[in-house]
Amino acid sequence: MKTFPFIYNEPRDFLKSLQPKAWADFFLGELSPRFSVTAIKAKVIAVKEETPDTKSFVLNPNWLWKGFQSGQHVPVTVEIAGRRVTRFYSLSSHPNDKYLQITVKRQKGGLVSNFLNQNVKKGDILELGEVSGEFVLEKNLPKDLLFLAGGSGITPIYSILQELQKLNGDRNVTLLYFVRSYEDIIFRSSFESMQKNASWLKIHFVFSDVPKEGYESGFLTKEILDKYVPNLKSTSVYVCGPAPMQTKALSLLEGLSVKSELFLLPGQNVTKVKKEGTVDVFLSLSHKTIQVKGERSLLEELEEQGIYPQSGCRMGICHTCVCKKQAGSVTDLSSGEKSQLGEENIQICVSRAESNLEIEL
Incomplete structure (x- = not known):
């Protein structure tokens, strides 16, 4: 009540x-739960199973929704065990579609991805935020385009390919999609239909774990690029997938026009160190002092003690978790740089305590 x-x-x-x-x-x-003058609330009007561990959620947002560009992502907020939790998911629909769609793959240790896949059903309400992201098509598109996707990194690329389909230009587009097995292909039937009706698009699936006759196996290599993209030097490349795939791709594509969006699994962005003892963290708004080890991100160590600050991407991209550090030093896990002792804004999802701290939480 x-x-x-x-x-x-x-x-x-x-x-x-x-x-x-x-x-x-x-x-x-x-x-109505969807009605609001302050929050973008969306009703789930359909749930589609894409693979055994991936579902698409079709959403009907309220009047506060302002639209998006293909390739962008949106913050999704749900309540889990009495606390509000936010994560970012790419939109897998086309901007002109009647309804929105996000596609979520369950991740090991993924609090929100598992909650959405296990609990959210037709008729439920999700809270959305403002869209963001620069992983979008360039204004002056070249003729040749290559998309490299790994796992659920396919979601923004799928939206972009729908945009290219509607543009209907004279282009040569290649998608190399790296997944574990044939059963793990997200949007498989849609891709098969798209390829049959689009002479401009060539799709190649590469399986890393379970080989299948007639398909490539393994991981991204120079040989695979040379085989499927002979005119690579004149091609613009879009890359979205796990960090190891992106690292390999960027090394192979050095000197070329590459736009990338990093897809991280939980914990991949955190550099863990081993330290002796603890440091004090004074939360000035809560008038509370806690002890942390300073071995992982402040966000993780706060959550371990039952303190749940507002957060989103957990990888230093969305800035949802920014707060003021009033005293003390932290290490930025994304750059490895150690901060000064004075006041500054920090992102607690990628900041590790180096000394006693005072932060505005």
């Missing part, structure tokens, strides 16, 4: 309750 928004223990919470938009949201929510 919902409570009225004027029952509060803190004075600042009471003052917040006087905001007209908060009242409007409360009463609109009583009429």
